[in-house]
Structure formats: structure tokens, C-alpha cells
Amino acid sequence: MNLPPMIQAFVLHFGEMGSRWGINRTVGQIYALLFISPEPLCAEQIVEALEISRSNVSISLRELMAWNLVLLRHRPDDRRDFFTTPEDVWQILRTLAEERKKREVDPTLSVLREILLEDATTPAERHAQKRMGEMHRLIEQLTTWYDDVKGLETSRLSGLLSMGRKVTRLMEASNKVVSIGRARPRVKG
Amino acid sequence: MNLPPMIQAFVLHFGEMGSRWGINRTVGQIYALLFISPEPLCAEQIVEALEISRSNVSISLRELMAWNLVLLRHRPDDRRDFFTTPEDVWQILRTLAEERKKREVDPTLSVLREILLEDATTPAERHAQKRMGEMHRLIEQLTTWYDDVKGLETSRLSGLLSMGRKVTRLMEASNKVVSIGRARPRVKG
């Protein structure tokens, strides 16, 4: 691998973490390389930088495109595909969240929904359904929050994050303001 | 596998999802089984229910304990270990978030921190450091929010989630309250 040491460290780290993130080493390395590269790279440049086979690069790029984590770029009078990552790290976060939800959460949600429609006959089944119901409600609540928040522009999302738990105080304060101003029901929660 | 069909479906699903969640099939199945079981189970009962080897159960339980996802229980006059999952699904969520952060985020944060301390000499390195800086700031912001929110009791956390993006309006409204003095912030709609 023929890269400046700092860049190499970053690329190798993403390779190692790949397996923990549900992608493989090569995919992680390619992503890292594209992320820090000042220009889009073509497949052959990736082969040279990482010293892996052309076919491996091809398959890994496909996978990254399936995740919507890399973009295709073209140059005038050049037939080759060039690859890059989105500029905005918040946009990358949104994509990552969306894809992980799709792969890691949605299938479970739909299995739970189906099972919860079935009739429980034995006590064991009734208890199981009760537990699955708890799990289902939790996941629903999380995904509802996510769906609500995911469309926010970056500045608002960032603002929301920096509020953190202060929001709960604000909620209470707002209840007071509201109820003093004109009697109103409490905000849910 | 000798389980009621509804329970079997749930257990098999967790097994299949296991690889997407960074655990393996057996670990996923055992977790699912413990989660819906009305009583703690001992290793031998897991062997019978899932029809897998005793040693596989032993190793998988170790892994689940390393994740803090299962608890040990004992019965009077019985030397065997019995295993169960925490009752409260919100507590499970907290544990899961904590462990995933520890494994999937913290190592990257510390690699980024180290690299950002180094001196960039070439323009490529300077650009790489700029990008890593963006990534680092994003992760810091997310983990700061997480650290802030993770200690909330369930009812507050749940309330915060059900507010979703409405919070941003509340933030703006609260600015107005502060600036105008006693205008009433809208909570709903």
C-alpha cells in the first residue's frame, strides 16, 4: 500500500472496523480512501493505492453504491467511471442511518408485526407475544422519532442534538407557560 | 428445534439477523429464546430447545454476557447457572447502545484524534486531515448528545422521542418567550 502514513493509518483502520460495521475489509478501505481523496478516483487508481485485485475493487464499489455511500462522477472525453463520497458528512450520516434501518431494523419490525397477529394458544405463547409486543412498541417509537427527525436540515438537526436532555426541561417549562397562559393538557410523555 | 411455531419463527429470525447485527446465528437464537422465555433457562434447556451442542451454547452465552445482554440467575439448592435477559426493553436498548458505541464508534474516534494531532506536510495530507476533522466533529457531536441523553429515565426519554422534530419549533418558540417576555410557545401542530 503506497500512501502517506497518515492516510494509510486511516484506511487501514476503516478496513479493520469494516467487519464490526457489517461491511468487509476491502469495502471499508475503499470507502476511507474515497472519503479523504481530494478528487474522485477511478477503479485503477484504487487498485494501485490499495494493492488489491481489479475484480475485488469492482465488486466492492458495487456494494458501496448499493449502500448509496459512493457517487459516480464522469469527466469530459473520458469513458472511465470515477468514484467519490458525498461531501457533506451530515448527508453521509443520513444515508448510513437510512440504510442501516432498512437492513437491520425493518425486517425485524415486519416479522414482529406478523407474529403479533397470530393467535396464542399456550401460556408460553401468550407470554412470548407479550414480550414481542414490548419489543415492537419500542422499535416503533424509535423509528417514529427517526422518521420525524431525518428530514431536518443540518442546522436544525445539529441544534436539536446540542440541546440533548435540556429539551426535557424545556418541555416542562413549556407546559408551565402553556398552562399558566391558558389551561392546556400536558404534552405526552 | 422443538418449539411452538410462533416462538420458532422469532428465534429463527433472530438467528438470521444475527450476522447483520454483528453477532452470529447461535448467539442471536439464544438471545431470542431467553428474551421470550417466561423463566430463566439453564444451558441444557437451551441445548434441547435449539438442538445445538453444549459447547456452542457455552461459548455463545459467554459472548452474550460480554455484551451485558444476559443476566445470571440462581435457584436455591441448584448449582446450575440460569440465564435470562433484562425485563425492561428500554434497559436493553440502553445496554445495546452502550456496547455498540464502545465497539463501533469509540475506536474510530480515538484513531481520528491521534491522526489529527500529526503534522500534515503534503497537500493530500492536509486535505485528508480536513476531512477527518469533519468526521471527528460529527462523531463528537453525536456522542455528546448520546452521553447527555443516555442517563434519562425511561419516561423522559420516551417523552423526548415522542417530541421528535417538534422540539426545534419549541426551541424557536422558547427564544421568542425569552425575547418577548411572555408570548406563548406553540407545542402542537
Place this chain on the structure above:
DNA sequence: TGTGAATTTCAGAAGTTTCTGAAACTTCGG
């Protein structure tokens, strides 16, 4: 200290994923 039930460890078999090089395919200018 010896016994036996419960548990863990471990070497290797079985299964899965990743990677490569070679061949096949696609596209486009001449």
C-alpha cells in the same frame, strides 16, 4: 480427599466469506 454434576476449553471438521486471475462482456471512435 473423593465423587459426580456442571461447565469450559480446545483441536479439528464443516461451513462461509473474501479474494484473485482469467475470461467474457460492453462501449465507442474510426
Place this chain on the structure above:
DNA sequence: CCGAAGTTTCAGAAACTTCTGAAATTCACA
């Protein structure tokens, strides 16, 4: 239609993970 440049596919090799049964270890109690 040809050839050159680029890209994808694929069979099998290499590497890695998971699983098992057998052996080793632990531990309560007589």
C-alpha cells in the same frame, strides 16, 4: 465491423468463522 479501453462475472483458492465431541477443569459436599 474492428479493436482498444474499460468493466463485470465467475470458478476455485485462501482465509476466516462457527460448530462439534471429547477431554479437562471446577466446585459443592460427603
